[in-house]
Ligand code: FES
């Protein structure tokens with residue numbers, strides 16, 4: 488590759504058409520990432536988007552039709568009729584499946600051809616064709632699809648944050664992002680941006696505590712990684728630990744927790760997938776959780792959540808362009824990277840360890856599928872619920888003379904998150920167990936470096952580009 492001279496005004500020397508990283512970004516069938524993603528369930532629509540007419544929808548680069556037949560069953564089928572290709576968006580929904588309007592062929596929700604009306608009696612044509620179709624799963628107002636090999640269909644993952652505490656309300660949401668899925672997902676593994684984009688550079692967008700620069704940690708979990716940002720807020724330390732779950736799921740806290748009150752292992756307020764529409768479009772789609780544990784003051788706004796609506800600023804393009812230019816949010820940061828971010832032009836730095844860890848994990852998953860293996864199943868407990876590790880923990884740990892505060896923050900983030908990851912407890916039991924364990928560490932002075940001057944605990948440092 489041509490060397491770019493390090494000198495002022497060197498625009499002329501930069502490559503104008505950099506090569507694109509396709510391994511992790513291209514999502515159509517047959518592409519390495521497309522095949523990998525096809526081994527998982529993905530949400531594709533909100534139940535409320537579906538009417539009594541067929542819904543054209545593009546997922547993983549495939550044109551599909553989603554419908555609910557009059558018997559109440561969901562169908563997700565290839566768009567073009569298997570006869571001569573009319574779009575089934577004009578199909579007539581029946582008691583059982585959908586009928587093409589052009590010559591009347593009818594398909595069940597699983598693609599079985601149930602009628603070819605003009606064929607002579609005794610014709611075996613029906614049995615010789617099966618229309619393309621995919622299994623669906625509907626839960627809490629979202630419709631999921633599995634688009635991989637039918638014999639490798641995974642169990643649907645029920646994350647603990649969607650079932651605990653009892654009575655948690657899950658409100659579905661779906662946001663359009665006109666960019667590749669990976670740059671949208673990587674945002675979850677890049678917690679330093681919450682200080683700059685959401686406070687220091689763009690102005691305060693969430694709680695004022697986001698303005699404190701965090702110390703970052705990234706820990707591997709059985710599901711992917713935990714992206715840990717630890718901040719000092721007065722005498723308190725505040726951890727915001729966000730799950731980044733393979734391949735495209737992430738969880739986050741509310742955005743309005745601040746560092747002023749002690750809290751232990753608050754769970755997620757968002758569980759979202761980044762579902763690719765095609766190589767250059769994706770959806771932020773999932774649930775916003777409402778319960779008194781994560782939001783005791785009732786600051787969340789149910790009425791602001793839905794199709795291209797969310798109760799966090801900056802996640803859509805609804806604000807005028809001139810306003811977004813002065814105070815850009817996540818939507819502008821992600822879409823602003825271009826259709827597909829050009830990773831060959833990046834200059835990764837010390838805060839990008841989560842991004843490199845995520846890319847490494849995705850490459851490993853892709854290699855597994857390329858080797859003919861099925862991606863490993865996440866561990867479960869009890870009734871098949873998948874434990875997750877998202878947490879916000881706030882504890883009084885004042886600065887201490889002689890202890891470098893960045894080291895204290897690092898030890899706190901690392902040790903508390905290790906307690907949570909290693910506990911093996913269901914989320915409902917984990918909260919009080921975490922409080923006990925963390926209070927004990929606090930009483931033992933475990934967050935301060937030992938007096939002999941050696942550095943605090945070994946930490947999971949990830950090397951850039953490792
Ligand atoms: S094109 Fe659909 S039945 Fe002929």
Ligand SMILES: [Fe+2]
Nearest residue numbers: 680681685817
């Ligand atoms: Fe953000």
